[in-house]
Amino acid sequence: SHQWSSYSLGSAGGGFxxxxxxxxxxNNNTVVVAVGADKNLYLNWQNVGTGLWSGWSLLGxxxxxxxxxxxxxxxxxxxxxxxxxxxxxxxAWLIWxxxxxxxxxxxxxxxxxxxxxxxxxxxNMFIQPNDNAVVVDVARDGNMWLIWxxxxxxxxxxxxxxxxxx
Numbered sequence: 682s683h684q685w686s687s688y689s690l691g692s693a694g695g696g697f698x699x700x701x702x703x704x705x706x707x708n709n710n711t712v713v714v715a716v717g718a719d720k721n722l723y724l725n726w727q728n729v730g731t732g733l734w735s736g737w738s739l740l741g742x743x744x745x746x747x748x749x750x751x752x753x754x755x756x757x758x759x760x761x762x763x764x765x766x767x768x769x770x771x772x773a774w775l776i777w778x779x780x781x782x783x784x785x786x787x788x789x790x791x792x793x794x795x796x797x798x799x800x801x802x803x804x805n806m807f808i809q810p811n812d813n814a815v816v817v818d819v820a821r822d823g824n825m826w827l828i829w830x831x832x833x834x835x836x837x838x839x840x841x842x843x844x845x846x847x
Contacts, residue, residue: 720746
């Protein structure tokens with residue numbers, strides 16, 4: 682029979698204020714991210730070779746802090762880890778780690794549709810087979826909105842309104 686081990690990853694930023702997001706990177710390391718009580722994003726990763734956890738690292742925030750759980754994904758072609766969350770300004774904010782050198786980018790403001798269409802829910806993100814990143818979220822206006830990144834040139838589209846059920 683299998684038994685579960687008991688292990689605490691500890692806390693950062695005075696505890697956590699959101700649910701965690703987890704992804705397995707191309708090198709099979711496990712990455713856990715969550716928003717601390719101070720509204721900053723924190724990351725902890727497990728080395729697949731040793732089984733040891735890195736400890737919590739501060740990734741900060743692009744705005745005055747995050748109000749939703751983050752979403753994390755790995756790009757299949759290049760192995761980059763991408764994280765997106767909603768800041769206190771209602772905009773979607775993104776940061777990514779270059780798999781080749783493990784360096785994190787600066788925070789990128791993906792914005793929001795504007796007006797009353799600010800985001801309040803956890804965004805969803807997926808990476809298409811061609812490495813295009815797609816972010817979908819629901820805004821205060823009740824509509825679902827989508828933005829995507831062209832993997833070949835790195836440019837992001839404008840926010841597209843997918844509407845809501847009639």
